[in-house]
Amino acid sequence: MASLTSRALQRRVYSAVSWVLCTFAFALVAFPLFDILAIVFRRGASAISPGLFTQVTNGISGGLLNAIEGTLVLSGGSLLFAVPIGVIAGIYLSEYGHGMFGKVVRFLCDVLTGVPSIVLGYFAYVTMVVELGWQFSALAGAITLAIMIVPYIARFSELELSQIPYSLREAGYALGMKERTVIAHILFPIAWPGILTGILLALAISVGETAPLIYTAGWSNYMWNGHLTKEPIGYLTYVIWSFINQPFASAHALAFAAAFLVVFTVLLINVGARLLVKRRRYFE
Amino acid sequence: MRVRPIRIFVILVASLIPITLAAIFIFLTLYSWPAIQFNGVHFLFGRIWDLGNLYRNPVMVHGTSVPRGANYGILVFIVGTLATSFIALLLSLPISLLVAMFLAEGVPEQFRPALSLVVELLASVPSVVYGLWGYAVLIPFVANFLGPALASVAGFIPFFSGPVGSGYGLLTASLVLAIMTVPIITSTVYSGLIRVPREIKEATFALGATRFEVVRKVMLPSVRKNVIGAVILGLGRALGETMAVLMVSGGALNYLPGTIYSPITTMAAFIVSQLDSALQDPTGMAVHSLAEIALVLLMIAVLVNIVARALTGGQGHIAYG
Incomplete structure (x- = not known):
């Protein structure tokens, strides 16, 4: 050199x-x-103990059973709304959404993902909690989370479906299949691992969400009594936010235990979702 | 043409998305209408947020019943929101560009998935956990180390001069937001970089450029639009971030930040922190005014997102929120 x-x-x-x-x-x-x-x-x-999973929160100590149950109810409930709507919207965007209206839906879908979660929370508060009189409730919380995650599921489903070669659809039509049969029996069996990945990532988002729930689900120290409205419900992220501000060691321990459970769940879902995508690539 | 039920069905379900967005806009406007009428333009430029005397009988002002002495001005929160977002992006943009270049060209291809996983996991950490980390790690760090260091090095600039305070404030909130915006900017720029045509790279190598010159002087300029879009997307995230900011910002009320260590509040964080006090207002004007903040925040966020999506073409970042 x-x-x-x-x-x-x-x-x-x-x-x-x-x-x-x-x-x-x-x-x-x-x-x-x-x-x-x-x-x-x-x-x-270090804060994990069996009591965490068997007792409810009691003031600033006790367990997290009510919060764990609440997070499962709220996130699971949000999937009940968001999965059908999101996947069908994804089918629309991928199969029929090439015109003007499809462009508008796709664009607004992206805009909706950018709406701050607290704005969604306040919208849900004034409509469901106040005007509809549901008060702080599991239903209001679950619907709010669903509004948050529908656009993710829709765009992910669209992405997966639109990657399937057009010739497969044509083969179906050539055999005399109806559009719904093509979607259900050709497109869906191919696309489901990718769609499931999108659903899992959306689930991870809903498990970690806090701000909109403060305005819709409220907080409860007790186990959920099964009422969809007029009954506040606890959730793990509330414990993190609220208990870390208390000047007691037991409250801090609960906050970190809740954070541990949330982070662990979110990471597990994320890594699992990625493995799902990887496995699919190998088998294709 | 035959009407296909399946098509009508999917169109109806898909239109729920635009309908929801419209409903958010319409209902927030309707609900905040009394506040919009009462507050006027003063809402955006007033510094004082005062719920008024909630224990005495409400008074009538311009035909609306409000608590005595009530005054709703959100300039402090607008400034807090813009200041934290601006400082956060100032920090995260250069770092994100370096990381994106590193991932796209600096590492062997077989390490890329593992390293980009770090960035993706950073995006998946819930904001309340960032808040917890900010509270437990960043606040003591800023109060005991970074703050005093900045004040002694750059203290001659008024904005950086002490006292450093408790660690809650503009600097800490901006640092947390910077970390939270890094994955958004990095992944958007990175997905642009790896789509740069191979021929362009090879042509530049053929001219004798080093690998860094290829990525810095040819690839990065060719994804300029992605970079701008990415910054605006990051801005959208930073403007609307709630929990992490709420937990480290110190919650200032009624005064503008004097230094980078001052406590601040953002619009989003303020909405959460005010729920309990606002509910005490028998006239409901406080709750209407909070709705007006949410409406302002919604309009800013939608505007920012429209610009960002238009620039990036809506690609490559749907997994992040």
């Missing part, structure tokens, strides 16, 4: 230094993730 001019040397040094900077930037981004995981797992795991 004796022939290197000083200009060429300068450029190489500049490039090498820049790559070091890039690596440093990546480390700077990776550090918070690992630190969040480390602190949540360390302080959360």
